Amino acid sequence: MEYTVQKLAELAGVSARTLRYYDEIGLLKPGRIRTSGYRIYGRKEVDRLQQILFYRELGMPLEQIAAVLDSRDFSRLETLKEHRRHLLKKQQRLSQLLTNVEASISAAEGETVMNDKAKFEGFKKRAVEENEAKYGEEVRRKYGDAAVDRSNAQFLSMTEEGADRIKRIEEEMFTALEAGMDAGDPGGEAAQQAAALHREWLTFYWDSYNPEAHAGVADMYVADDRFKAYYDKQREGMAQFLRHAIHVYVKK
Amino acid sequence: MEYTVQKLAELAGVSARTLRYYDEIGLLKPGRIRTSGYRIYGRKEVDRLQQILFYRELGMPLEQIAAVLDSRDFSRLETLKEHRRHLLKKQQRLSQLLTNVEASISAAEGETVMNDKAKFEGFKKRAVEENEAKYGEEVRRKYGDAAVDRSNAQFLSMTEEGADRIKRIEEEMFTALEAGMDAGDPGGEAAQQAAALHREWLTFYWDSYNPEAHAGVADMYVADDRFKAYYDKQREGMAQFLRHAIHVYVKK
DNA sequence: GTTGACCTTGACGCTGCGTAAAGGTGTAGA
DNA sequence: TCTACACCTTTACGCAGCGTCAAGGTCAAC
Numbered sequence: 001m002e003y004t005v006q007k008l009a010e011l012a013g014v015s016a017r018t019l020r021y022y023d024e025i026g027l028l029k030p031g032r033i034r035t036s037g038y039r040i041y042g043r044k045e046v047d048r049l050q051q052i053l054f055y056r057e058l059g060m061p062l063e064q065i066a067a068v069l070d071s072r073d074f075s076r077l078e079t080l081k082e083h084r085r086h087l088l089k090k091q092q093r094l095s096q097l098l099t100n101v102e103a104s105i106s107a108a109e110g111e112t113v114m115n116d117k118a119k120f121e122g123f124k125k126r127a128v129e130e131n132e133a134k135y136g137e138e139v140r141r142k143y144g145d146a147a148v149d150r151s152n153a154q155f156l157s158m159t160e161e162g163a164d165r166i167k168r169i170e171e172e173m174f175t176a177l178e179a180g181m182d183a184g185d186p187g188g189e190a191a192q193q194a195a196a197l198h199r200e201w202l203t204f205y206w207d208s209y210n211p212e213a214h215a216g217v218a219d220m221y222v223a224d225d226r227f228k229a230y231y232d233k234q235r236e237g238m239a240q241f242l243r244h245a246i247h248v249y250v251k252k
Numbered sequence: 253m254e255y256t257v258q259k260l261a262e263l264a265g266v267s268a269r270t271l272r273y274y275d276e277i278g279l280l281k282p283g284r285i286r287t288s289g290y291r292i293y294g295r296k297e298v299d300r301l302q303q304i305l306f307y308r309e310l311g312m313p314l315e316q317i318a319a320v321l322d323s324r325d326f327s328r329l330e331t332l333k334e335h336r337r338h339l340l341k342k343q344q345r346l347s348q349l350l351t352n353v354e355a356s357i358s359a360a361e362g363e364t365v366m367n368d369k370a371k372f373e374g375f376k377k378r379a380v381e382e383n384e385a386k387y388g389e390e391v392r393r394k395y396g397d398a399a400v401d402r403s404n405a406q407f408l409s410m411t412e413e414g415a416d417r418i419k420r421i422e423e424e425m426f427t428a429l430e431a432g433m434d435a436g437d438p439g440g441e442a443a444q445q446a447a448a449l450h451r452e453w454l455t456f457y458w459d460s461y462n463p464e465a466h467a468g469v470a471d472m473y474v475a476d477d478r479f480k481a482y483y484d485k486q487r488e489g490m491a492q493f494l495r496h497a498i499h500v501y502v503k504k
Numbered sequence: 505g506t507t508g509a510c511c512t513t514g515a516c517g518c519t520g521c522g523t524a525a526a527g528g529t530g531t532a533g534a
Numbered sequence: 535t536c537t538a539c540a541c542c543t544t545t546a547c548g549c550a551g552c553g554t555c556a557a558g559g560t561c562a563a564c
Contacts, residue, residue, distance in 0.1 A: 011368060011372055012372045015553075017552060018552065018553095034560090037511070037513085038560080043368075046371060047371070054353070061551095062551075077360040080356050080360055084350065084354070084357065091346050091347075091350070094339065094343050097309065101336045102336070104302070104332050105329065105333060105336065108328050108332055109329060116253060116295075119302045123309075256541075257542075258540090258541065267522080268541095269520095269521060269523085272544095273521060288528075288530085288543080290529080290541090290542055291542085291543090313519075314520075
């Protein structure tokens with residue numbers, strides 16, 4: 001079964017403009033193009049559009065959707081299972097919103113009292129969800145991500161102790177990195193201290209540690225602009241230096 | 253309890269920039285401004301922000317949110333009940349998406365077969381939801397709205413017979429309006445025929461008819477740019493002419 | 505051949521912010 | 535009192551993800 005733009009748009013509940021835009025940015029290319037120039041979409045494209053719409057439902061930016069779908073280890077089945085997990089979480093949040101609105105109705109009818117924090121239950125989870133969609137829960141788990149976690153902790157009122165500990169470790173790590181960069185030696189004491197702290201910092205996300213994964217994270221920091229920017233904002237070249245320090249560290 | 257920008261932003265799960273923007277567009281003004289220029293939000297603003305976030309959750313444009321919240325007959329309790337209705341509908345759609353993803357998983361595991369249409373169950377409802385949030389379900393019910401309904405029917409595969417009938421009546425009405433405008437007489441046979449057809453068209457949305465409401469709709473067509481544009485796109489001045497014709501019609 | 509629905513490309517514009525710069529304010533600690 | 539840091543302000547640029555429109559070509563039914 002093949003579709004031209006409008007037909008597929010109707011089928012999927014999107015606009016034809018959206019499909020052309022997705023073609024333009026390379027997110028969803030037509031299966032083939034007629035000599036007339038018409039875009040023709042087939043089974044593969046239909047399936048891919050479904051995946052796109054599931055991710056879009058979560059608020060994931062289109063560029064990232066493309067990256068996920070184009071990655072080497074993409075599997076339709078695994079991705080559908082992931083969608084299911086996300087949708088179940090979204091369902092929980094919706095239940096929270098419903099609880100919130102019921103409580104707000106009671107308060108408005110004068111039956112109960114509601115504090116300001118409770119009035120926003122569910123909305124903060126939306127912020128978290130969008131953060132996760134943007135940065136990817138998988139990415140976070142694999143590589144750690146201070147920006148997202150600080151943001152999430154802020155919203156979710158993570159325990160003070162836990163949040164403080166993460167913060168302290170990170171600060172110490174940055175201090176050690178600065179000293180290491182001053183010394184200019186990725187294998188020096190300060191740099192290796194930073195790498196160890198980084199390892200400790202990762203334990204908040206990992207169930208178990210292994211050096212290869214640690215090195216992989218370090219590579220990611222340099223390869224991915226978001227991470228690189230985070231560290232280089234502290235000091236130019238810090239992401240690269242940290243990567244070097246970690247590579248030395250994991251070889252011990 | 254009072255909040256500065258960041259504090260309220262954290263509480264509500266939005267950004268400080270968002271709050272400044274809402275102030276800028278008049279959607280959410282601070283309760284007061286310190287001599288320093290700092291925005292200070294109080295209880296009233298907290299409640300209003302909650303309402304804003306509920307509407308935002310539905311995809312309603314900010315300008316329209318402001319219009320609703322600023323209308324004379326705004327009532328916090330009634331609005332909360334409306335939010336509840338919307339959230340319940342959204343919950344249904346989420347259930348559909350979950351059903352869809354389960355079916356897709358079965359299909360991907362080779363257990364079942366899934367047609368293309370089913371792959372997009374739930375996503376089309378999203379389009380409908382956003383249309384309703386944008387145009388307002390209440391507005392639709394009160395005044396009828398061909399553009400939204402055609403769009404919705406398209407997505408929801410409304411029965412062919414019903415959709416055809418709406419379409420036919422509308423076409424006949426436009427034809428009669430053209431003839432009436434050519435004759436230049438809102439009270440003439442053609443114009444009155446158009447008004448009668450318009451009344452018939454409205455019966456798709458109204459449980460009962462009354463002339464005052466019909467006249468009110470006609471006024472709305474001229475007062476609201478969206479409706480005016482829809483008719484004037486057919487022919488310049490058509491909205492105004494239709495209004496005249498209807499006012500004559502309802503006086504009989 | 506005609507007509508109307510659909511297709512293309514190109515282009516402008518919009519909503520709702522994110523980000524950054526420059527400079528002022530508030531508060532706790534030395 | 536001074537300092538440092540977190541927070542505030544305004545201004546301004548830019549962007550994602552389209553919606554809308556124009557001009558012109560294509561397709562299929564009558």
